[in-house]
Amino acid sequence: MKYIVLIGDGMADYPIPELENKTPLQVANTPNMDLVAKKGISGTVKTIPDNMPPGSDVANLSVIGYDPSIYYTGRGPLEAGSMGIKLEKNEVAYRCNIVNVESGIMIDYSSDHISSAEAGELIEFIDEKLGSEEIRFNAGVSYRHLMIHKDGSKSLQCTPPHDITGKKYEEYLPKGGGQDIIRFLMDSSLAILEDHPVNKKRIKENKRPGNMIWPWGQGLAPDMPTFAEKYGITGAVISAVDLVKGIGYYAGLDIIKVPGVTGYLDTNYLGKAEYALEALQGRDFVLIHVEAPDEAAHAGDINSKIKAIEDFDSKVVGTILNGIEGREFMLLVLPDHLTPISVKTHVHGPVPFAVCGTEIKKDNIDSFCESCAASSKIQFSRGYELLSYLISKCGK
Numbered sequence: 001m002k003y004i005v006l007i008g009d010g011m012a013d014y015p016i017p018e019l020e021n022k023t024p025l026q027v028a029n030t031p032n033m034d035l036v037a038k039k040g041i042s043g044t045v046k047t048i049p050d051n052m053p054p055g056s057d058v059a060n061l062s063v064i065g066y067d068p069s070i071y072y073t074g075r076g077p078l079e080a081g082s083m084g085i086k087l088e089k090n091e092v093a094y095r096c097n098i099v100n101v102e103s104g105i106m107i108d109y110s111s112d113h114i115s116s117a118e119a120g121e122l123i124e125f126i127d128e129k130l131g132s133e134e135i136r137f138n139a140g141v142s143y144r145h146l147m148i149h150k151d152g153s154k155s156l157q158c159t160p161p162h163d164i165t166g167k168k169y170e171e172y173l174p175k176g177g178g179q180d181i182i183r184f185l186m187d188s189s190l191a192i193l194e195d196h197p198v199n200k201k202r203i204k205e206n207k208r209p210g211n212m213i214w215p216w217g218q219g220l221a222p223d224m225p226t227f228a229e230k231y232g233i234t235g236a237v238i239s240a241v242d243l244v245k246g247i248g249y250y251a252g253l254d255i256i257k258v259p260g261v262t263g264y265l266d267t268n269y270l271g272k273a274e275y276a277l278e279a280l281q282g283r284d285f286v287l288i289h290v291e292a293p294d295e296a297a298h299a300g301d302i303n304s305k306i307k308a309i310e311d312f313d314s315k316v317v318g319t320i321l322n323g324i325e326g327r328e329f330m331l332l333v334l335p336d337h338l339t340p341i342s343v344k345t346h347v348h349g350p351v352p353f354a355v356c357g358t359e360i361k362k363d364n365i366d367s368f369c370e371s372c373a374a375s376s377k378i379q380f381s382r383g384y385e386l387l388s389y390l391i392s393k394c395g396k
Ligand SMILES: [Zn+2]
Pocket: 009, 010, 055, 056, 057, 059, 294, 336, 337
């Protein structure tokens, strides 16, 4: 049995007046997702518990069957996982942005999307000057890096820098147990980064200097059972997004790199599907995560969201349906969460899913959309129960 999960990030939406009160999913031409709904069953699933933030990390944990209220420990450890960095049990991992501040104001959480090479040099310098037995820094991509704190505080409250753009950052410095050491590192970084040759060069080129570190999103490594332990199956994950790759890492899934994957509207949809089919040669499970619909929704761009959904449908869902024909399979398609165009960010609420396959019976719902799925009797209020249910139903 082959298990396939296809996630269109943030595809679900509210009815939009400009679309005659239809949703992008309803307006988009999606013959393949409709076929999944027609051949199989539809329903809704609540991927984000009411008391948790509506992030892709929380939602994707639910989708692959892990209760986020138990296993979600923060963004930092997931990103460490995606970088293949194994955390010890006592190590707290922070996302560490290289930010740009001026006169006490958070100007840019990304330092003008600083290049990986430049930021890498700055992080290396920070590690040399401020690193210790307890604290180390690992360079990542662009402005996104890691700070790992041995026996670090578990009660510190940090604020994502993208939430305080244009504000006085003083009020948003880390608060709680262990705040002094982290604040000291941040202050020290500000004192030493400004004059670094990389920043001097950036200032000359009229780019913003990356002149401060901003740690946040911290946590211990989640202590998750792997897919092999949980379901007795092997698998792989294909995504451009670090958080999703990190979840895959902790779930013991292979992380498959596909050339040309961007996380944006120009991503290599077809390559993702082709690599997924190949991954299934020697494995039982594959997850494809496509970020593009979410990006379009964050931008409030209705047409791009519809286009992203149509590309996901034809190039990913269609390619997989064709490739899997004649084999024993279960195929689940869904968004991880709602990203309504009108809100431009993630919100709570149940999302539609459709699943078809050898062991899946047929209901009377013939297309894939929010209201179609809501008309089903099948509604999973605990999102993490959906995949476990489907895998146990289909057998190995
Ligand atoms: Zn998402």
